[in-house]
Amino acid sequence: MTVEKFLHTVDGISTWVGKACAWLIIGLMLLVCAEVFKRYILNMPTAWIFDASNMFYGTLFMMCGAYTLAQNAHVRGDFLYSSMRPRTQATLDLILYFVFFIPGIAALVYAGTDYAMDSWRIAEHSNVTADGPPVYHFKTVIPIAGALVLLQGVAEIVRCVVCLKTGEWPSRLKDVSEIDVVEEQLAHSEHVDDETRKAAIERAHKIDEEARQRGMGGDLQT
Amino acid sequence: MIISEPMLGLLMLVLIVVVIMMGFATAFTLMGLGIFFGYIAFFNPAEHWWQNRVFDLMVHRAYGAMTNDVLISIPLFVLMGYVMERGALVDKMFYSIQLAFRRVPASLAVATLIVCTFWGIASGLVGAVVVLMGVIAFNPMLRAGYDVKLAAGVITAGGTLGILIPPSVMIIVYAAVAGQSVVKLYAAAMFPGFFLSFLYLVYIVGWAMINPKIAPRLPEEQTRIPVPPWITRFQEIFSRNMFIALLKSLASPSKARGLEIDGKPMTYWALVRNFLISLVPFLLTGGTLALVWWYVVIHQQAGVEEVIEGLQPLGGAARETAAPVDKGTPFQFFLWFGIIAVLCAAWMLRSYWRMTGDRFQLVKLLTTSVAPLGILTVLVLAVILFGITTATESAAVGAAGAFILAFHARTLDWKRTKEAVFLTAKTTAMVCWLFVGSAIFSAVFAILGGQALIEQWVLSLNMSPIQFMILSQAIIFVLGWPLEWTEIIIIFVPIFLPLLKHFSIDPVLWGVLVFVNLQAAFLSPPVAMSAFYLKGVAPKHVTLNQIFAGMMPYMLIVIVCMVFMYIWPGMTLWLPTYLYGG
Numbered sequence: 001m002t003v004e005k006f007l008h009t010v011d012g013i014s015t016w017v018g019k020a021c022a023w024l025i026i027g028l029m030l031l032v033c034a035e036v037f038k039r040y041i042l043n044m045p046t047a048w049i050f051d052a053s054n055m056f057y058g059t060l061f062m063m064c065g066a067y068t069l070a071q072n073a074h075v076r077g078d079f080l081y082s083s084m085r086p087r088t089q090a091t092l093d094l095i096l097y098f099v100f101f102i103p104g105i106a107a108l109v110y111a112g113t114d115y116a117m118d119s120w121r122i123a124e125h126s127n128v129t130a131d132g133p134p135v136y137h138f139k140t141v142i143p144i145a146g147a148l149v150l151l152q153g154v155a156e157i158v159r160c161v162v163c164l165k166t167g168e169w170p171s172r173l174k175d176v177s178e179i180d181v182v183e184e185q186l187a188h189s190e191h192v193d194d195e196t197r198k199a200a201i202e203r204a205h206k207i208d209e210e211a212r213q214r215g216m217g218g219d220l221q222t
Numbered sequence: 223m224i225i226s227e228p229m230l231g232l233l234m235l236v237l238i239v240v241v242i243m244m245g246f247a248t249a250f251t252l253m254g255l256g257i258f259f260g261y262i263a264f265f266n267p268a269e270h271w272w273q274n275r276v277f278d279l280m281v282h283r284a285y286g287a288m289t290n291d292v293l294i295s296i297p298l299f300v301l302m303g304y305v306m307e308r309g310a311l312v313d314k315m316f317y318s319i320q321l322a323f324r325r326v327p328a329s330l331a332v333a334t335l336i337v338c339t340f341w342g343i344a345s346g347l348v349g350a351v352v353v354l355m356g357v358i359a360f361n362p363m364l365r366a367g368y369d370v371k372l373a374a375g376v377i378t379a380g381g382t383l384g385i386l387i388p389p390s391v392m393i394i395v396y397a398a399v400a401g402q403s404v405v406k407l408y409a410a411a412m413f414p415g416f417f418l419s420f421l422y423l424v425y426i427v428g429w430a431m432i433n434p435k436i437a438p439r440l441p442e443e444q445t446r447i448p449v450p451p452w453i454t455r456f457q458e459i460f461s462r463n464m465f466i467a468l469l470k471s472l473a474s475p476s477k478a479r480g481l482e483i484d485g486k487p488m489t490y491w492a493l494v495r496n497f498l499i500s501l502v503p504f505l506l507t508g509g510t511l512a513l514v515w516w517y518v519v520i521h522q523q524a525g526v527e528e529v530i531e532g533l534q535p536l537g538g539a540a541r542e543t544a545a546p547v548d549k550g551t552p553f554q555f556f557l558w559f560g561i562i563a564v565l566c567a568a569w570m571l572r573s574y575w576r577m578t579g580d581r582f583q584l585v586k587l588l589t590t591s592v593a594p595l596g597i598l599t600v601l602v603l604a605v606i607l608f609g610i611t612t613a614t615e616s617a618a619v620g621a622a623g624a625f626i627l628a629f630h631a632r633t634l635d636w637k638r639t640k641e642a643v644f645l646t647a648k649t650t651a652m653v654c655w656l657f658v659g660s661a662i663f664s665a666v667f668a669i670l671g672g673q674a675l676i677e678q679w680v681l682s683l684n685m686s687p688i689q690f691m692i693l694s695q696a697i698i699f700v701l702g703w704p705l706e707w708t709e710i711i712i713i714f715v716p717i718f719l720p721l722l723k724h725f726s727i728d729p730v731l732w733g734v735l736v737f738v739n740l741q742a743a744f745l746s747p748p749v750a751m752s753a754f755y756l757k758g759v760a761p762k763h764v765t766l767n768q769i770f771a772g773m774m775p776y777m778l779i780v781i782v783c784m785v786f787m788y789i790w791p792g793m794t795l796w797l798p799t800y801l802y803g804g
Contacts, residue, residue: 022647025297032298032618036611050291053614058288060297064651073648074247075656079704079749081245089245096246100254104659107257108284111277115285142284176641181307181350182357184638189313192358200357200759207758208349211751 003162004170010155011070011173014148018067021060028056048133051126055138062145066152071175082212090163097157105150112142179208227263231672234259238663238713248709249652252659256280260666276666283661287654291614292398297650298617299389302602302624304642307350309628310595312337313358318587324445328430328437330366331376332423334359338380339419340592342387343599348744352381352752356759366444369436370764372426375772378752379422379779382744385707386737387415388603389617395653395711396733400719404613405606409798410730412607414738417793418783425779447580447587452481457579464582465574468497500582502589503573507566511559517608518555594627607801653708660712673720680721687725691732691788694718695739702743710740734794735784742780745773 031053039045068074081089118124119136126132162170182204186197234255241251260276287293320333334355341351355377363373385392388408397404430437453464459477460467471478471493481488573581602620605611611619628634667673685693698718701710715736722729744750747770757766787794 018647018651019644022643025301025643025646025650028294029298029301029618029621032615033622036615036619040611053294054289054291057294057297060647061650061654062288064647065655068648068651068655069247071648073652074249075652075706075708076245076247077242077705077709078245080243084245092244093246096241096244096251100241100246101250104250104253104257107277107280108253110272111281112284114277115281138288139285141288142281176644178645179350179353180641182353184308185312185354186357188311188633189358191313191317196357196361200353203758204353207353207755210758211349211754 003158007155007158007162007170008173010151014066014070014152015173015175017148018064018070021063022067024056024060028053028060031056047129047131048126051128051133051135055135058138059141062141063148065145066148069149069152069156070173071177072172078212082209085167086163086169087167090160090169094157094160094164097153097160101153102150105146105153109143109146109150112139112146116140116143177205177208179204228671228675230259230262231667231670231675234663234667234670235672235717242705242709248713249655249659252656252663252713253280256659256662256666259670260662263666263669279665280662283665284658287658287661290398290657292394292404293654293657295404295614295617296391296394296653297646298614298621299391299394300649301642301646302389302617302621303391304645305621305624305628305634305639306595306598308638308642309624309631309633311591311633312341312354314587314591315340315595316355316358318584318591321445321447321584322588324440326427327434327439328368328372328426329440329445330359330363330368331372331426331430331437334363334376335380335419335422335426338377338383339387339416340595340599342380342384342415343389343595343603348381348384348752349755351384352377352755353759355381356756360756360760364761364764366440367438370768371772372429372436373772374753374756374760374764374769375774375776376422376426378750378756378769378773379745379776380419381752381755382741383415383419385744386411386418386741388412389599389606389620390737391649391653392707392711392737392740393733394613395657395708396715396736398657399711399716400729400733402729402733403802406730406798406802407733408603408613409607409801410734410794411737412603412797413793414734414783414787417786418738418741418780421779421783422776425775447583449579449583453579453583455481463575463577464579465500465577468493468500472497496586499586499589500577502585502593504570507570511563511566513604515559518559521608594631598623598627607797653712656708656712660716663713664716673717676717677721677724681724685725687727688788690721690725691727691735694721694732695735695784698736699739699743699746702740703746703749707740711736728791728795730798731787731791731794735787738780738784738787742777742784745777745780747773 031049035046035049035053081092084092116136116139119139123134124136124139126135159170183201186192186201189197238251238255241255242248257276257280260279261274264275264279266274316333316337319336320330323329323332323336326332337359338351338355360373360377364370384390388411390411393407393411394404396402397407426437456467456471456478457464459481460470475488475490475493478488478493486492577585598620601623602616605619606613606616625634625639664673680690698710698714701714718732719729722732744752747753750770750773753766753769753773756769757764760769
């Protein structure tokens with residue numbers, strides 16, 4: 001298996017799990033809407049809704065951690081970082097992955113496993129409401145999400161090594177990004193002329209990148 | 223041990239700043255630092271290394287973030303924003319608002335600012351707004367001969383408004399960090415947010431009136447409202463005044479037969495629809511007034527009466543004494559309400575009296591482009607502010623409403639739904655993992671005594687509250703240059719929060735000042751990101767220095783706004799106090 005294939009397989013796993021769990025947000029929305037309807041209009045609130053919505057939300061963000069890492073979307077202070085050369089970036093990242101990331105996430109997985117196992121052992125139920133729903137499966141999310149992030153972290157470390165060798169960051173899986181809204185808005189616009197529109201859509205990603213470097217990348221000099 | 227524990231805490235703080243600057247993902251940096259220093263803090267030679275209590279702390283903190291009942295509204299509000307962003311079309315909004323303000327000085331700049339404010343309600347993304355407005359509004363402004371600095375400033379300043387105006391994610395995160403109520407913070411940020419955008423507006427219009435050269439009036443053919451032929455024909459048949467014409471046509475639709483409305487043959491339903499559109503200004507004004515009346519006079523009085531009934535279980539003669547309890551609504555309210563109502567009524571009469579074909583077309587354009595977004599946000603905010611549902615519930619209903627509106631406008635397909643869902647997942651994971659990391663970090667920081675050390679040190683400086691206020695805001699301002707708001711609110715704000723009590727500063731007021739402050743930080747050259755976004759879409763001849771020069775006045779306006787907020791805390795605190803009590 002080539003390195004690139006390995007990277008894309010790991011990315012694929014994280015992304016697949018993340019995207020699958022992303023749909024929990026629709027579930028959460030419908031759940032809360034149904035509860036609003038029941039509570040305020042039918043006047044019959046449900047006791048377990050609070051726990052259930054926490055589970056939707058908690059699972060959503062924990063399981064998307066690896067997906068977010070695979071897309072390099074965790075917030076980072078990219079003020080100086082983005083103006084460095086890829087090799088410098090990779091060196092820094094490689095060191096910091098070993099110093100901070102691996103111990104931190106490994107501890108999370110270890111502690112989470114213990115925590116979840118305790119919960120399974122006593123068949124723990126939520127104590128937010130009387131006779132609350134079981135929470136052991138919810139607590140199991142912590143070690144699983146931690147393990148996924150750890151796996152993705154290994155892929156990121158491999159990325160750093162590849163980058164150190166070749167001087168270029170290996171590719172990532174394509175995914176939607178925030179700046180894509182420019183394309184969506186302009187594709188439908190009626191009051192902007194074609195040329196400007198196409199130019200803006202084409203350049204949107206590059207503009208995003210350059211703005212994050214705040215002109216320290218080079219070709220944005222005045 | 224060589225160094226004391228509080229010193230370790232300070233070392234932690236220094237390290238976090240250094241490592242953030244090195245550009246490593248902040249969430250994991252926080253976790254790693256927390257584990258290391260926590261391990262040292264909890265170190266007990268009698269235990270095995272894997273029994274160190276830092277592991278318990280870590281997992282409890284993680285689980286705490288997973289069951290945090292404030293953070294839960296983040297994904298819902300984020301989803302609402304992403305769906306609206308894909309559902310509402312900015313360029314149509316800009317076009318119709320610009321026509322509506324065609325007689326105002328610097329009409330294009332005013333329209334830009336209004337669209338940005340509206341857009342800020344829907345979404346909190348700085349980059350995308352600046353790029354979009356750069357394409358849609360910047361070039362028309364330059365072509366119309368606007369001053370480059372004016373045009374650049376209004377787009378960059380307007381673009382950063384989004385993070386301040388509720389419902390913004392930043393406010394939810396602050397609420398979670400500070401243990402304040404989200405609703406209260408929303409109410410508090412309401413007036414400063416709109417006040418800031420009002421100050422911008424005053425500045426633009428004022429400058430354009432003093433020096434009309436910087437914003438020349440648009441040529442006549444660009445401000446003409448495109449009136450479709452059926453309206454002209456319609457006016458010929460019935461009346462010059464579209465409102466009367468529509469009324470008449472409803473009574474005798476046969477006369478309008480043979481006309482084509484929007485490319486389709488005339489039906490009675492089309493007439494009714496157009497008539498309803500012509501009623502929109504009236505309904506909006508009347509609805510707002512009625513809502514205020516209902517809330518102040520009826521809703522609150524109902525509450526008072528219920529209390530009285532509860533206190534008198536025996537019933538009987540109490541009815542008469544309970545009736546005159548209207549001390550909740552002072553006479554002043556009726557006076558002002560009356561004046562405003564009369565003014566609105568006069569304005570309505572005047573506009574309906576003068577509703578010509580092009581004015582009607584303008585109302586129609588505005589209704590179709592701005593109204594869906596406007597109605598949804600007003601509903602969501604009203605429901606939150608009046609305390610009818612919790613923030614989470616309003617967020618869920620708002621997100622569902624955004625879906626319905628977008629489906630209705632046929633702007634949302636399967637691809638865009640997927641995109642909105644995935645983007646929501648990524649943003650939520652980013653914010654919440656950061657929260658997990660910082661929860662561990664701050665717990666260890668407090669255990670080591672770093673927090674106490676800082677508190678002692680600050681208290682030993684013997685500062686007055688105002689000095690502390692200025693110092694804290696100055697530090698946050700400087701942090702705002704290289705960092706994103708997520709890092710500032712989640713990592714650095716908690717260090718200041720315990721100190722607020724010593725200086726008896728209201729955390730709500732301080733929080734809103736931080737939100738406004740970050741606006742200024744994000745507008746300060748040479749680090750402001752929005753300038754670079756605008757530079758990316760601007761024509762070649764616009765230099766970065768011109769954009770920065772354009773931003774400067776707005777940065778000063780933000781600072782003026784902060785001074786106002788400090789001198790006159792009522793602007794921030796009146797609404798939350800009025801709605802929810804002290």
